[in-house]
Amino acid sequence: MTFTINPRVLRLIRTISVFGCFALAFVPAVAQEDGQESKVQVTGSIQSDILIPQADAKIGAEDYSEFALTNTFGEVNLTSKYIDAGARVEYLDHPLPGFEPDYKGWGLPYIYVKGKFKNVELTAGNFYEQFGSGFILRTYEERSLGIDNSLLGGRLVYKPFNWATVKVLGGKQRRYWHDGGPFEGLNDSWLAGADVELNVEQWFKRMREGNTYLTLGASFVNKHEGDQEMIVSYDGTKRLNFPENVQAFDVRARLQTGNWNILAEYARKTQDPGQDNDYTYRKGYVAMLSASYSKRGMSLLLQAKRSDNMAFRSQRTLPTMTENSSYINHLPAFTMEHTYALAARYPYATQPDGEWAYQGELAYNFKRHSPLGGKYGTKVKVNFSYVHSIAKNLRSMDGIAPGINGYVPGTDGYGSAFFKWGDSRYYQDFNVQLEKKLTKAFKLNLMYMNQFYNKTIVEGHGGMLHSNIYVAEGKYQFNNKFTLRAEAQYLDMTSGQNNEEGDCDCVFGLLELSVLPYLMFTVSDEYSIGDEIHYYNGSVTFAKGAHRLQVGYARTRAGMNCSGGVCRWVPATKGVTMSYNFNF
Numbered sequence: 374m375t376f377t378i379n380p381r382v383l384r385l386i387r388t389i390s391v392f393g394c395f396a397l398a399f400v401p402a403v404a405q406e407d408g409q410e411s412k413v414q415v416t417g418s419i420q421s422d423i424l425i426p427q428a429d430a431k432i433g434a435e436d437y438s439e440f441a442l443t444n445t446f447g448e449v450n451l452t453s454k455y456i457d458a459g460a461r462v463e464y465l466d467h468p469l470p471g472f473e474p475d476y477k478g479w480g481l482p483y484i485y486v487k488g489k490f491k492n493v494e495l496t497a498g499n500f501y502e503q504f505g506s507g508f509i510l511r512t513y514e515e516r517s518l519g520i521d522n523s524l525l526g527g528r529l530v531y532k533p534f535n536w537a538t539v540k541v542l543g544g545k546q547r548r549y550w551h552d553g554g555p556f557e558g559l560n561d562s563w564l565a566g567a568d569v570e571l572n573v574e575q576w577f578k579r580m581r582e583g584n585t586y587l588t589l590g591a592s593f594v595n596k597h598e599g600d601q602e603m604i605v606s607y608d609g610t611k612r613l614n615f616p617e618n619v620q621a622f623d624v625r626a627r628l629q630t631g632n633w634n635i636l637a638e639y640a641r642k643t644q645d646p647g648q649d650n651d652y653t654y655r656k657g658y659v660a661m662l663s664a665s666y667s668k669r670g671m672s673l674l675l676q677a678k679r680s681d682n683m684a685f686r687s688q689r690t691l692p693t694m695t696e697n698s699s700y701i702n703h704l705p706a707f708t709m710e711h712t713y714a715l716a717a718r719y720p721y722a723t724q725p726d727g728e729w730a731y732q733g734e735l736a737y738n739f740k741r742h743s744p745l746g747g748k749y750g751t752k753v754k755v756n757f758s759y760v761h762s763i764a765k766n767l768r769s770m771d772g773i774a775p776g777i778n779g780y781v782p783g784t785d786g787y788g789s790a791f792f793k794w795g796d797s798r799y800y801q802d803f804n805v806q807l808e809k810k811l812t813k814a815f816k817l818n819l820m821y822m823n824q825f826y827n828k829t830i831v832e833g834h835g836g837m838l839h840s841n842i843y844v845a846e847g848k849y850q851f852n853n854k855f856t857l858r859a860e861a862q863y864l865d866m867t868s869g870q871n872n873e874e875g876d877c878d879c880v881f882g883l884l885e886l887s888v889l890p891y892l893m894f895t896v897s898d899e900y901s902i903g904d905e906i907h908y909y910n911g912s913v914t915f916a917k918g919a920h921r922l923q924v925g926y927a928r929t930r931a932g933m934n935c936s937g938g939v940c941r942w943v944p945a946t947k948g949v950t951m952s953y954n955f956n957f
Contacts, residue, residue: 417449418956420516424469425949432906432928434947439467444516448483457487465550471934471943472519473698475558478550482558483523494530499523502542504568504592507703508640508659509621509685512546517934518941520697522687523547525559536575540568546687548698560687560699562598585630592623594701596645596687603652605782606772613652613783619645621657621685621702636663640683647689649725650682651776653768653786657682659704670738676707677731681763681789684725697939706938707732708758708802711822713844714881714899715864719826721760721800723938726778727789728799732758749810758802762795798837801825814851820844828869828876831940832933838869838876858885860897870903875930877903891917899930906930912950921954 423443428436443464450459461483468476485498501523504510514521526544533539543565550558573587574580580587596619603613625638642657659680666673686699704723707730711717723730736754739746765787773781780786804822811817822842828835842865848858862881870877883897892915899908912925931945 412453414452415449416452416957417447418954419445419447420955421445421951421953422469423951424946425951426470426946427948429928429945429947432908432945432947433931434928434945435470437470442467442469444469444472446516455489457489458485460484470946471941473549475549475698476519478558480550482521482547482550492532496528496530499525499547500528500542502528502540502566503703504540504566504594505590505623505625505640506636506638506661506705508638508661508683509592509594509623509642509702510566510568511703512701513703515936515939518697518936518939520939521547521549522698522700524564526564534575536572538568538570540566542566546699546701548688562596562687564594564596564687564701566592566594568592583630586628588627590623590625590627592640594621595619596621596685596701598687598689601690605652607774608772611773611783613646615646615689616644619643619685632666632668634665634667637661642683642685645685645689646782647684647686648691649684649686650786651778651780652689652782653682653776653780653784655682655786657685659683670740672734672736674732674734676733677729678705678707679729679763679791680704680723680725681727682725682786683727697941704938706730706760706935708760708800708938709734709756709804710936711804713820713842713846713860713862714883714897715842715862715879716804716820716822716844718864718932719824719828719831719838719840720933720935720940721758721802721826721938722831722933722935722940724760724799724830727763727765728760729763729794730758730760732756747809752806752808754806756802756804756806758800760798760800762797762799763789764793764795765789797827797830798825799827799830814849816848818844818846832942835871835874835876836869839867841865841867854889856887856889858887859883866903872903875901875904875906877901879903891915895925901930919956921952923950923952925950 421443423441425441426437428434445464446461448459448461451457460481462481464479465476466479483499485496485500487494487496501512501514502510512522512524524542524544524546526542528540528542531539543563545559545563548558548560568590570588570590573589574585597617600615600617605611605613619642621640621642623638623640625636628635638661640659644654644656646652646654659678661678663676683702683704685702687701688699691699704725706721706723708721734754734756739751741748741750745751767779767787768781768784770781770784773783775781802822802824804820807819809817824840824842826838828838843863845861848856850856860883864879866876866878879899879901881899885893885895887893894913896911908928908930910925910927912923914923926949928947929945932943933940934943
């Protein structure tokens, strides 16, 4: 008799076996330290988000063949004096709506062992790293966006002096499950990099005594990717030659003195033709200047950034340009991340093709018993951000058609003067927030926001949207057990209304009752006035100790979900939602 094992069952057996062997091998390795039993601390978490979908033609929610969709993660970490180790299991065989097709899969994508001794730290396996602000290297995990671009390889962190830190790393970058195996799903290119940071104040006693700190940093990253065959001319005679090595450099300086914190950073990238820039050979640059001032009751932030052709990926050609995978670097958006539903409806996504971005923010606390502070004081915050294009002089070449961005493959794409502005406004946001405690039990938050959102730039269609958004939030604490929070929001779309895409006036209301110590009840509804659609949501949350369970029923509109200038398109959904989190 012949028995056949299902491939999915076989992969599960492989994953559990590797996970178990890893844990069993680790414990004896740290069982003895200096002749005594070491203290091994075990931590971990389980996260499972589930949707039981329902079709809804009115909002465009699809009818899925699966009964339930889920993104589920299990993680365990072991730490000791000399050795750390960890692993993560993922089950995404039926992923939630909106995650790229390659996100589908399951197995053991993340496993590492880290050795620590005095001033040396060595990691083998998967790891995350960021150099400076991330302009040339930032690997991280953001599950809400479907991002996990960890490196599989090795990293050395060495601190030869108390004023110096050196990092050296190398490996391959994860790209979901596109090869299908529990240890596969890696891009072909190899990445290598190094970073040095110096704490200059350690050299001068007077700087430390004067509360002045200066950090200097420099980074280098090399991407090694093989050549590929690509003909770009009409007659089939011109072939592109791709550089096998692309280098990126970063230098930065951070000065902290008194109440001031100033950061200046500059990065550049050598020729890196790829799908993001129509396979052109222009070099990439990004420069940033950020200054903040903070004292009791007041804070000020001013930022400016110019980026030009700084999409840096570990794979030059992608199945789809909308995916977030394969990015080696990160460019912050320099726009405020809103938490209110209507204020966050049109978030901005950084355009690595090139942009000027500015942000300023002033926060001030009016003291208690002052004319504007009243009995309990008043907090006011004003934020302004503005992003626009850089000026470009396009290049041309006979016999070759422009790419999707309008640049001619095989050329340097365009020329661009550093301080010359482009004609397009990408995003503008002016908002004022006020926090006021009116009585001992009642607190009121108000916000006004004026926003310009270039939907064509961010999403590829839709034109410029201009809106005014008004928000009122109140929280009333009945006693130590019951607290009621309410929100009322209104979005006035002054221009750019398109009912077919849902870009129109809408209102939003929310009620949230907290019953300490375990329960929270939430109901909300967003009503789109133009197309007369309700997007309702009701949920119950139970939290006790390390456990948190939320069960709800929701109708969710399609839109962009963003964090730090990185966005993912979320399709419309309807159905029962469940979320479980456990930390140990």
